Amino acid sequence: MTNRRENAILAAPLVLFLLAILGFPTVLALVYGVSDTSFQTLTSPEFSGLANFRQVLADPTFWQAAWFSLRFGAITAVLQCALGLALAVYLAPLVRLHGWTVAILIIPMIVAPAMMGLMYRLVLHEFAGPLPHYLYQWLGWSPAFLSPAHVFKTVVVAETLQWTPFAFLLFLTAYQSIPEDLREAAAVDGTRPWRRFWTIELPLMLPTVWVALFIRFIDGFRVFDNIYTLVGAGPGGSTTSMSIYIYETFLRRGEIGKAMAAAILLFVTAFLALALAQRLTRKAAR
Amino acid sequence: MADLRLEHLSKRIGGHSVTHDVSLSVPDGAFCVFVGPSGCGKSTLLRLIAGLEEASAGRILVGGRDVTQVPAWDRDLAMVFQSYALYPHMTVRDNIAFALRSARRPEPEVAAKVAEAARILQLDSLLDRKPAQLSGGQRQRVAIGRAIVKQPKLFLFDEPLSNLDAELRVHMRLELARLHRQLGTTIVYVTHDQVEAMTLATQIVVLRDGRVEQVGSPLQLYDAPDNLFVAGFIGSPKMNLLAATRQGDRLVLPGCGGQSVPLPPLAALPAEGVPLHLGLRPQAISATGAQSLDLVIEVVEHLGSETLVHARAPGSAELVTALVTGGRTLSPGQPFTAGFGTAALYLFDPTGQRLR
Numbered sequence: 247m248t249n250r251r252e253n254a255i256l257a258a259p260l261v262l263f264l265l266a267i268l269g270f271p272t273v274l275a276l277v278y279g280v281s282d283t284s285f286q287t288l289t290s291p292e293f294s295g296l297a298n299f300r301q302v303l304a305d306p307t308f309w310q311a312a313w314f315s316l317r318f319g320a321i322t323a324v325l326q327c328a329l330g331l332a333l334a335v336y337l338a339p340l341v342r343l344h345g346w347t348v349a350i351l352i353i354p355m356i357v358a359p360a361m362m363g364l365m366y367r368l369v370l371h372e373f374a375g376p377l378p379h380y381l382y383q384w385l386g387w388s389p390a391f392l393s394p395a396h397v398f399k400t401v402v403v404a405e406t407l408q409w410t411p412f413a414f415l416l417f418l419t420a421y422q423s424i425p426e427d428l429r430e431a432a433a434v435d436g437t438r439p440w441r442r443f444w445t446i447e448l449p450l451m452l453p454t455v456w457v458a459l460f461i462r463f464i465d466g467f468r469v470f471d472n473i474y475t476l477v478g479a480g481p482g483g484s485t486t487s488m489s490i491y492i493y494e495t496f497l498r499r500g501e502i503g504k505a506m507a508a509a510i511l512l513f514v515t516a517f518l519a520l521a522l523a524q525r526l527t528r529k530a531a532r
Numbered sequence: 533m534a535d536l537r538l539e540h541l542s543k544r545i546g547g548h549s550v551t552h553d554v555s556l557s558v559p560d561g562a563f564c565v566f567v568g569p570s571g572c573g574k575s576t577l578l579r580l581i582a583g584l585e586e587a588s589a590g591r592i593l594v595g596g597r598d599v600t601q602v603p604a605w606d607r608d609l610a611m612v613f614q615s616y617a618l619y620p621h622m623t624v625r626d627n628i629a630f631a632l633r634s635a636r637r638p639e640p641e642v643a644a645k646v647a648e649a650a651r652i653l654q655l656d657s658l659l660d661r662k663p664a665q666l667s668g669g670q671r672q673r674v675a676i677g678r679a680i681v682k683q684p685k686l687f688l689f690d691e692p693l694s695n696l697d698a699e700l701r702v703h704m705r706l707e708l709a710r711l712h713r714q715l716g717t718t719i720v721y722v723t724h725d726q727v728e729a730m731t732l733a734t735q736i737v738v739l740r741d742g743r744v745e746q747v748g749s750p751l752q753l754y755d756a757p758d759n760l761f762v763a764g765f766i767g768s769p770k771m772n773l774l775a776a777t778r779q780g781d782r783l784v785l786p787g788c789g790g791q792s793v794p795l796p797p798l799a800a801l802p803a804e805g806v807p808l809h810l811g812l813r814p815q816a817i818s819a820t821g822a823q824s825l826d827l828v829i830e831v832v833e834h835l836g837s838e839t840l841v842h843a844r845a846p847g848s849a850e851l852v853t854a855l856v857t858g859g860r861t862l863s864p865g866q867p868f869t870a871g872f873g874t875a876a877l878y879l880f881d882p883t884g885q886r887l888r
């Protein structure tokens with residue numbers, strides 16, 4: 247009994263802090279989510295039931311944004327993990343000899359995503375960007391990186407280039423923590439390096455693979471800053487992610503209730519995904 | 533099954549010589565034990581044979597085939613690691629089957645061989661467990677099972693018993709000896725424990741500082757050590773090594789109060805006054821004997837049927853250990869007459885080489 251009381255006392259400051267920091271905005275979001283509110287009526291929201299949610303779910307732009315986020319999150323997560331894994335395994339011997347090389351490899355991660363977006367906007371600009379310029383000069387041809395036809399690929403590549411180092415770092419740690427004698431045992435058992443990777447190393451890194459895929463998916467799903475600074479909502483809303491949809495609904499169109507309803511839906515989806523992923527990783531670990 | 537030959541094998545790491553010009557021939561079916569203190573290069577030598585280290589010079593021949601440049605996975609050997617190195621994500625069954633599946637053997641053959649190995653090692657009831665659910669001794673058996681299913685040319689064991697408790701170690705030692713008789717495969721086995729070496733080996737290789745000190749059967753090494761190091765390393769309790777100098781036909785022992793013993797039979801006499809080492813096994817000492825040293829008992833260790841007596845001449849530096857049968861009435865402070873025959877004496881020159 248005293249144990250439970252002690253736990254409660256010890257946990258209380260953290261709970262209070264979280265309530266103050268997260269609870270208040272959450273309550274506010276819930277209140278606005280079920281109210282008819284605009285910037286003029288911020289202080290006197292009018293209860294409107296689930297009208298906002300109905301409106302959001304009926305909005306084709308919302309579904310477009312959801313589909314974009316889902317595709318973007320899934321594709322970038324898989325690309326980053328595949329590349330990160332390959333790099334980690336390939337570079338592990340180099341990193342073991344020269345630890346400082348890791349610092350260079352993770353530089354993209356340190357750059358603010360908004361800066362990254364602006365940088366690509368300059369580099370890829372159809373008329374002023376150096377990349378199209380040189381492509382025209384050398385090949386006489388350049389794809390319109392930011393056109394509706396190519397913009398999705400462009401943002402996927404930009405996101406992948408920036409966040410692959412994160413996956414790389416996780417996989418490098420996992421790879422290095424595999425005991426050397428397991429590899430040696432497999433080698434003496436007659437296993438070539440390629441098969442050794444598939445039968446010993448990858449299975450032992452699998453929990454890390456799940457974690458990395460999940461983190462990168464969530465991060466990609468709620469992408470905002472680099473896409474917004476690169477192309478905004480995109481031609482024809484083609485790069486409107488969930489976060490951009492919420493932002494635009496809130497600030498551009500002033501539909502606060504609708505934006506909050508969308509935010510709540512995003513939160514619930516992310517939470518369900520997290521719960522599912524946790525169950526899956528726990529099952530995989532067993 | 534194959535014999536093993538090492539020819540002038542050397543391994544240098546960063547200018548430092550770990551094994552130095554090792555030449556050795558292990559006959560087919562032998563149980564060869566590399567023994568020596570830690571850092572003597574015995575594990576490196578084993579890893580060179582396994583292909584886990586690259587030789588700096590020399591050749592390794594397994595069954596007449598030069599494997600010096602062959603990668604580990606093509607050498608057709610099996611190795612048991614000190615840490616067992618079981619694959620933690622696989623069941624015992626999959627661990628044992630791993631080498632066969634790597635060699636793409638048909639699945640019915642794999643199943644049959646795994647069952648056979650499990651029967652030999654009494655692992656039948658554990659096949660569906662993961663390594664984490666096994667005790668140390670069981671993991672050890674799985675590691676051996678993983679090695680024997682392959683029917684390799686050579687078995688390599690790297691200090692396989694050092695992580696087990698004393699009782700289990702004795703048990704596994706017997707199991708290994710039985711396994712070797714049953715399979716007849718050549719075994720190369722590394723240990724720092726000379727008791728393991730004596731009990732298991734048909735051939736012992738004593739190593740020190742990356743060099744071979746002596747090769748021979750356990751009893752050859754015990755009866756006829758080539759040098760001071762082997763004499764001190766092989767045999768338990770350790771051989772007594774006393775400072776000695778020749779005076780005429782006698783050896784004077786300054787560490788035993790200046791008492792003297794007659795010279796053992798030698799082909800050539802050492803120069804007078806040169807500092808020599810006299811070796812005498814504790815087992816060779818008894819109450820009776822043609823020769824004797826007068827000592828006083830300092831410590832008595834009763835082992836039951838035998839007694840370990842540690843004694844020294846009054847006021848002298850060197851302690852003499854004797855293993856005597858009976859000896860129940862001995863106690864510290866009593867005078868002790870250490871009797872022995874001259875044939876039991878070993879004499880070593882100042883560089884540690886045996887004088888014969």
